[in-house]
Structure formats: structure tokens, C-alpha cells
Amino acid sequence: MTQEGSYYQRDRAWHPPAFTPQYKTSVLRSPQRPLLSLENTLSELTGPVFGHGRLGPLDNDLITNYAHGGEAIGQRLVVHGRVLDENGRGLPGVLVEFWQANAGGRYRHHKEGYRAALDPNFGGCGRYITDPDGGYHFRTIKPGAYPWPNRVNDWRPAHIHFSVFGHAFAQRLVTQMYFEGDPMIWQCPIVATIPDRRAIEQLIAALDRNNTTPMDSLAYKFDIVLRGRRSTFFENRPEGN
């Protein structure tokens, strides 16, 4: 048991607020009362352990994990990075899940209304449990941009969705990764829910030229930061905290 206290207070100004009318769906889905502040109890300081035994060998390979007689079509990519806490420490054993559209920008989903074709060999989901240093990696194809019902003609920049489950429920995070150099990032109402440009830049993965695989894949690097924990220097820790 490490002598660590509660998680650092979340900087709500760095995250998007709940009510963002330029993203129309948020209007009826945003709580209007102030959140009730709750210092971490055991219920927030704890979280499940995800054993490596629960994953299969293709779970982090979106090019082949839905193969129906071939490989997924598209620009081949390796996406890699580390999951860190705010103190800069790599976090092992973190469940990282990712999902995305295919190379044409089409999701495999019954509610999808975009006319781009499905890829019979692309499911669009993958997962990884971070290494002892917090590292993760997966193989995929570059997702296409796609139109979505918001304003009359809005398009999402190419992106990969991430769900990250750290060591405690207090660290639970869902976000999206964008690609360096994409001009559509700055036109997107969902990206623009984040008020601070530096925070948006934290979601843009860098083209990692050094880690491209010759005659095979481009590489992008995307580090993810979860909340860090306070050190408890002189505190008497009551039972259960």
C-alpha cells in the first residue's frame, strides 16, 4: 500500500463544459445544477484490475481482428504512446480501448447514416493493457473524416476514440485522438467544446517518422495523462482512507 492520498482536483476549465450549444446534442444532455464536490473516498480511490489473461493476441490489431478473408483496407498505421499520471509516472495495467471509423469514414453500427462503404474486414475496435512502463501500441488503418448531423454540413476530422481505465474510478477518462496537420480539427464543433487551444493540442498525435515501419506502416505517437495522486507527508490516515 503506497502512502498516497486523494487524486488532484480535476481542472474543469481544461475539460469541455457540459453545455456547449455549438454541439447541439449537448443541449439536452448537460446537467444544469452544479456538481456536488466530493473528496475521494475508497469508492473513488479503488478500481478493478484488468489481467493480461483476458485479452487475445489480436486485440490490438484492427487490421486483422475482424478479418473475413482479407485485411482491412487503408493507410496502415501504428499508434503508440504511454499512459502517464500528472506526476509523469508511467501507469502499468491500464485498460486502453479504442474504436474508430474505417478508411472511408464509415462505422460498423446500425445507426450509421453515411454512404461510404463498409469494409468487410474492418470491425473498428481494439484494446490493450499497458506495459510496466505505461506503454501501449496498436495497429490499425487511418480512419476517414465523416459527416455528422449537427449543423447543416458538419464533418468530423479523422480521429480515434479512446477509453482509459486507470487504477481508480477517479481516473476514468474517455477522449479522442486527432492527427497532426489535419486542418479539419479547427473546424469541428466537438473539438471546439474544449475552451483552451493548448488542451486541444494535447489531443493531436504527432507523426512519429522515426517509428514508421519501412514498406509497411506510418506511426503516430499519442501519450495520455490521467489524474495524479497527492503525497501524504505528515497526515494520520484514518482507517479506510
Place this chain on the structure above:
Amino acid sequence: MVQRLDILKETPSQTAGPYVHIGATPNAIDIAGVWQTDLGSVMLTAETTGERIVVKGRVIDGAGRPLTDALVEIWQADAAGLYNSPQEPRGTADRHFVGWGRQAVDRDTGEFCFATIKPGSVPFGDGRLMAPHITVWIVARGINIGLHTRLYFGDEAVANAGDPVLLRIEDRSRIATLVAPKDLSTDPPTYRFDIHLQGPQETVFFDI
């Protein structure tokens, strides 16, 4: 100039979008064969200790409509009040109960359903016992950052009245938004927990 603290900023949240089920519960939306089972879809085995219960509910928007694209996760202690987590300092939890569940809401009705056990009590930071509760987390299209709330049990009136978290809610009329009534007509009994994102019945959400 002063020394630098070298603190990183937390990665900002983005909405889970309408297709969160592709990544979290692919088998529930007919993306079969990528993995055998969806993580968190089954919480119990025959060996799990504790009183069997079912938790059902919907996530309802400001127009009174249930969301059909939400993802709900729950996290709870075992029947003895211990969390199955390395961060649990008080003892070892039931090894047949992880305590974490995850469900896609139904694509037509918006209902979620967890088959689990009733948790024991867990202490607050100052040592007082909290009433039995389940931590609930909701993401969906239109929700920019995941929402944290708690389910308390309708048949725990005495414990709820002394719960240090519920006592902090100044508008006492809002406590009811966190208390799930028990329906004994089903076997096992069902606790119904509807989550209102907005409006006069808006659920109490927490900044943890």
C-alpha cells in the same frame, strides 16, 4: 523565475460519441468474433457471496426521452464492504466478485440492467460508515465529460439518513434522485435507478 513543478495536465475529455458501444460492448451491437465476451458484461458467478439483486434504469434527457446510445458502468464493494482492488487497505475482497460492471443501454428502450449483489458498507474518510452504495458512471453522445453519480438503496432508510455524502446535499429534496426504490415483485429483487440529466428531477452528479 522559480523552480518548475513538472506537473502534467490531464488529457482533456471528449464525448464518447454515438458509437461508444463499438469499442466497449461490441458483442452487444452484433460485432461478433473480435472478442469472446464484453468486459464487465457478467458480474456474478455461482460462487459469488451475497444477496442477488438486479439494478435497472434509464438515462433520460432534458426532453424526457431515454438515451439509446449511452454506456453505463458501475463499481461497488463486495457483500462485506470490501473493494476488489489493490488500493483496498482493509482486507481481501471476495475473489469471486470483481465489482465492476458495464452495459450498453438497450438500443430501443434505453434500459440498462445489471445482475449483481448488494454491497456492504464502506467507511468515509473520517471513519464514519457510508450507507451501502454503487458508484455509477455514464458516457454518451452529447455528454462532453463522463458523469459520476451514486446509487443508494431504498430499503436502507436508516443508513441513508446518516450517510456523510447524502448529508452534504443542501437541497434535501434532491437526495431522492440517488435512492433506488426496491421492487420485491421480481426474483431477485429489482432496484430501479433512472438517471435524469436535466430538469426538475435532475440527478445529483459528483465532482470527484
